[in-house]
Amino acid sequence: MRPARSIRRDLVVRLSAGLIAAIAVAAVATYLRARDEANDIFDYQLKQMAASLTGVPLAGAPPGSASGDDALVVQVWDRNGVQVYLSQPQQPLPRHGEPGFSTIGTGGGDWRVFSALAGGQIVQVAQPLSARRELAASMALRTIVPLLALVPFLAALVWFGIARGLRPLDRVAIAVGERSPAALLPLTEAGLPVEVAPLVHALNGLLGRLGRALGAQRAFIADAAHELRTPLTAVHLQAQLAERATTDVERAHALAELRAGLERATHLVEQLLTLAREEPGVNERPFAPVNVTDLARHVVAEYAAIASARHVDLGMPERDLPADDAIVNGDGAGLRAMVSNLIDNAVRYTPAGGRVDVSVQRDGDDVLLAVRDTGRGVPPSERERVFDRFYRMPDADTAGAPGSGLGLAIVKRVAERHDAVITLGSGLPGRSGEGLGVTVRISASAGVRGAEKNDRNIS
Amino acid sequence: MRLLLAEDDRMIGASIERGLKQDGFAVDWVQDGRAVELALAENVHDLLVLDLGLPRKEGLDVLRAMRRRGDDRPVLIVTARDAVSDRVAGLDAGADDYLVKPFELTELAARIRALLRRSAGRAEPVVAYGDIELHPDTREIRVRGEPVALSAREFALLEALLARPGAVLSRAQLEEKLYGWNEEVESNAVEVHIHALRKKLGADAIRNVRGVGWMITKARGGVD
Numbered sequence: 001m002r003p004a005r006s007i008r009r010d011l012v013v014r015l016s017a018g019l020i021a022a023i024a025v026a027a028v029a030t031y032l033r034a035r036d037e038a039n040d041i042f043d044y045q046l047k048q049m050a051a052s053l054t055g056v057p058l059a060g061a062p063p064g065s066a067s068g069d070d071a072l073v074v075q076v077w078d079r080n081g082v083q084v085y086l087s088q089p090q091q092p093l094p095r096h097g098e099p100g101f102s103t104i105g106t107g108g109g110d111w112r113v114f115s116a117l118a119g120g121q122i123v124q125v126a127q128p129l130s131a132r133r134e135l136a137a138s139m140a141l142r143t144i145v146p147l148l149a150l151v152p153f154l155a156a157l158v159w160f161g162i163a164r165g166l167r168p169l170d171r172v173a174i175a176v177g178e179r180s181p182a183a184l185l186p187l188t189e190a191g192l193p194v195e196v197a198p199l200v201h202a203l204n205g206l207l208g209r210l211g212r213a214l215g216a217q218r219a220f221i222a223d224a225a226h227e228l229r230t231p232l233t234a235v236h237l238q239a240q241l242a243e244r245a246t247t248d249v250e251r252a253h254a255l256a257e258l259r260a261g262l263e264r265a266t267h268l269v270e271q272l273l274t275l276a277r278e279e280p281g282v283n284e285r286p287f288a289p290v291n292v293t294d295l296a297r298h299v300v301a302e303y304a305a306i307a308s309a310r311h312v313d314l315g316m317p318e319r320d321l322p323a324d325d326a327i328v329n330g331d332g333a334g335l336r337a338m339v340s341n342l343i344d345n346a347v348r349y350t351p352a353g354g355r356v357d358v359s360v361q362r363d364g365d366d367v368l369l370a371v372r373d374t375g376r377g378v379p380p381s382e383r384e385r386v387f388d389r390f391y392r393m394p395d396a397d398t399a400g401a402p403g404s405g406l407g408l409a410i411v412k413r414v415a416e417r418h419d420a421v422i423t424l425g426s427g428l429p430g431r432s433g434e435g436l437g438v439t440v441r442i443s444a445s446a447g448v449r450g451a452e453k454n455d456r457n458i459s
Numbered sequence: 460m461r462l463l464l465a466e467d468d469r470m471i472g473a474s475i476e477r478g479l480k481q482d483g484f485a486v487d488w489v490q491d492g493r494a495v496e497l498a499l500a501e502n503v504h505d506l507l508v509l510d511l512g513l514p515r516k517e518g519l520d521v522l523r524a525m526r527r528r529g530d531d532r533p534v535l536i537v538t539a540r541d542a543v544s545d546r547v548a549g550l551d552a553g554a555d556d557y558l559v560k561p562f563e564l565t566e567l568a569a570r571i572r573a574l575l576r577r578s579a580g581r582a583e584p585v586v587a588y589g590d591i592e593l594h595p596d597t598r599e600i601r602v603r604g605e606p607v608a609l610s611a612r613e614f615a616l617l618e619a620l621l622a623r624p625g626a627v628l629s630r631a632q633l634e635e636k637l638y639g640w641n642e643e644v645e646s647n648a649v650e651v652h653i654h655a656l657r658k659k660l661g662a663d664a665i666r667n668v669r670g671v672g673w674m675i676t677k678a679r680g681g682v683d
Contacts, residue, residue: 229539229560230468236561237474244481244564261470 008162016155023151027144035136039112042132043101046114049074050125054118071131073111077122084121093126103129168196176203184211223390224272227405231265271406274337275389278413285331292326292335292367292442293360299339300358303347311352314343317359326360326367328442330418338414339369341407342438346373348403351432365444372437374430383424387412411440418442460575460618461485461636463504465495465521466537467513471560475508475537478564483598483611484571485639492516499525503635504532506574508567511538511549519552526553533574537562572596579622586621589677591660593621600660607659612637616652620665620675629672649673 053074073093076085081095093106099115110129115122175187186204189197238261242254300316307314328335339358346356354374361368378386378393385391389409415422420442427435462484466472469490476488487504489495492513498504507525511518522534533555538545541559549557555574558567572595576584586593592601598614600607609617619636620628630649637652638644645651653665653673666676 226539230471233539233560233562234468234470234474237471237478237564240564241474241477241481244478257470257474264470 008159008166011162012155012159015158016151019151019154020148023144023147026147027140030143031136031140034139035132038132038135042112042127043114046072046101046112046125046127047116050114050116050123053123053125054116054121071128073126075124075126077124079120093124095122095124165193168192172196172200172203179207181210181214184208184214220389227390228265228268228272231261231268235261235265268404268406271404271410275406275410275413278334278337278410278417280413280417284417285333287329287331289327290330290332290335292328292369295332295336296339296358296360296369299336299343302340303343307347307356310347310350312347312350313355314347315357317357326362328367328418328444330442331414334414334417338411338440339371341410342369342371342440345403345407346371346375346436346438349373349436350375350430354430354432355428357428363441367442367444368439369442370437370439372427372435374428374432374435376433377426377436378424386424387422411438415440460505460615461487461503461639462506462508462571463495463498464488464508465490465492465513465518466508466510467491468510471510475564475567479508479568479571480639482564482568483614484568485615485637485642487639490514492518492521495521496524499530499532505636506532506571506578507534508571509534509536509554511536511540511545519548522549522552522554533578535567535570535574537567569596586618588621588624588675589664591617591621591664591675593618602660609656609659610652612648613652613656613659616649617656617660617675620673624675627668627672627674632672 049072053076072087074085074087075083075093075095077095078084083095093111093113094104099117102113102115104111104113108128111126112129112132113124113126115124117123172187172192179185184207186207187200189200189204192200235258238254238258242251242258245251245254296316300314303314343356343358350356350373356371356373359368359370359372361370382393386393387408390405392403392405412422414420420440423439423441425437425439427437429435460483462479464472464475464479464486466475466488467490472488472490476486479486487498489498490513492515494515495507495509495513496516499507509518509522513521518536518538522536525532525534534553535556535558536549536554537558537560538549539560540549546557546559555577556570558570572584576595584594584596586595590603592604593599594601595618600609600614600617615637616633619633633649634644637648653667657665663676665673667673
């Protein structure tokens with residue numbers, strides 16, 4: 001396992017490494033400069049020495065103490081090339097022809113040599129380069145040693161400085177840890193360093209969104225529990241009546257009512273599940289081409305029996321049947337739930353003898369799905385509220401079992417996912433009113449956008 | 460005893476109505492708040508079973524308005540709202556009892572009987588007058604300790620008479636106690652039931668005040 005990353009350790013290591021590298025560069029630079037200076041000084045010294053030896057009769061011992069630490073080697077040759085003087089016999093150096101400075105390599109290291117021709121004699125003064133290097137190195141060392149001593153001090157300073165600088169992060173961590181789904185209070189943004197403030201600001205945004213989402217969920221669960229209690233109470237009472245029944249006729253009647261009650265409770269649970277599946281961000285199915293005409297035909301066929309039992313004429317008008325190019329990019333299951341709920345509503349709230357027409361048309365790039373009925377219709381003042389979950393219009397259910405109050409909420413959710421636009425208007429005029437017409441406009445470009453969204457979700 | 464039932468859910472309302480009728484109550488069922496007020500104005504019901512989530516006018520508003528008018532008939536709230544604050548609000552608005560859905564029909568009937576008993580100023584569940592004992596919970600009649608079998612209508616009629624001993628009840632008052640709105644009142648029905656009751660309880664148990672109505676009396680030979 002890799003050790004956990006630490007900003008503090010990373011910073012200290014990198015800073016120390018950088019510092020040491022900088023000191024190394026400084027050391028090399030100091031060394032090179034010191035060597036150049038030493039060269040100048042020593043070369044001058046060699047030259048002076050050679051000059052001082054010119055014309056001096058050299059016999060026997062050299063003039064200056066040749067055995068000094070300078071380790072200078074002085075050699076003198078006469079006109080004929082005979083060596084007349086050698087200051088240090090143990091250091092024989094070849095005679096160098098050219099007058100002036102030169103550097104020669106021998107088995108005993110590199111030497112700096114100065115030759116001068118004067119008074120018929122060749123004077124050659126030589127000095128080992130190692131002396132100069134040692135001097136330069138010691139100068140460089142003297143410069144960097146105090147700098148090196150600074151490294152641990154700086155590292156410690158950075159170590160503690162960063163700990164101090166990161167303290168707001170610790171406070172944020174504690175504050176975030178104290179948050180719970182029950183208490184999503186925003187974090188304090190006052191007095192935070194600029195580096196941490198954006199993080200806390202973003203966290204507060206997230207906490208706010210989470211709080212709202214949780215609140216919506218809680219409200220939904222409370223509503224759902226309350227709404228479930230009604231059909232369950234009915235079933236409970238119907239079961240008691242069935243138990244009390246003393247004759248077969250009574251029992252058969254009570255059991256038929258119990259079955260109707262169970263169907264209502266089941267329908268509500270199924271609608272709740274459908275709505276939960278259409279919840280944004282939950283289990284989003286990828287978009288695919290969906291033929292809306294085929295879909296509508298299937299759902300109409302599914303509801304044919306229910307509609308005829310309620311004496312409602314459900315169908316798709318022949319003349320309106322479009323070409324089979326009513327294809328949108330969408331979620332087949334979601335669109336099916338939407339069409340089912342629209343037709344279910346129309347059949348449920350249309351009185352016996354009424355009519356429900358389902359049509360699919362193309363308008364440019366858009367596909368228009370319309371369900372029109374001969375029911376009472378929805379007055380304009382109610383047209384916003386009917387999409388709220390569990391909202392039922394006053395006196396809405398004139399016949400048959402009451403609805404779940406979720407149908408149009410599901411339709412709205414599906415439409416939102418498809419960027420489709422729902423319009424409520426009047427439907428087919430009938431005996432009970434002007435009817436209700438629901439039109440859903442699904443645009444082709446919306447489908448493409450949906451597909452892109454899915455691609456993004458996958459990547 | 461005639462009850463007014465206010466419940467907007469058709470399935471629940473139908474089941475409660477049927478169950479209470481089986482328990483011997485005459486029941487009128489309405490589905491919205493306005494209809495409750497119209498029915499209360501008739502002043503024929505002995506008790507109101509009230510659901511809170513009513514369309515047109517909220518149950519609690521109906522209840523408050525009823526108490527403001529000085530209408531003190533017992534009210535039993537039947538609702539899915541089970542929070543303590545809801546119960547407190549319901550009782551504070553003037554309800555006499557509070558039953559949370561789902562509930563047992565037997566419990567609903569027992570609570571209704573208890574409320575009717577208390578509103579009649581009795582603590583004893585058994586109504587006794589002269590030789591006659593009426594057990595509302597078991598729907599049993601005893602005369603001098605001997606059980607007597609009565610039909611549901613006969614029982615309801617006797618119950619109405621026993622509720623106000625010594626008072627004369629008119630035919631219209633008795634019919635109101637016997638029939639709900641959608642039940643057809645047979646002509647002579649009251650006379651027929653009174654006749655049957657006299658045969659079972661003793662000829663002088665119920666006295667006719669000509670042109671006015673009937674009252675229950677302590678049978679001759681009974682313990683005064």
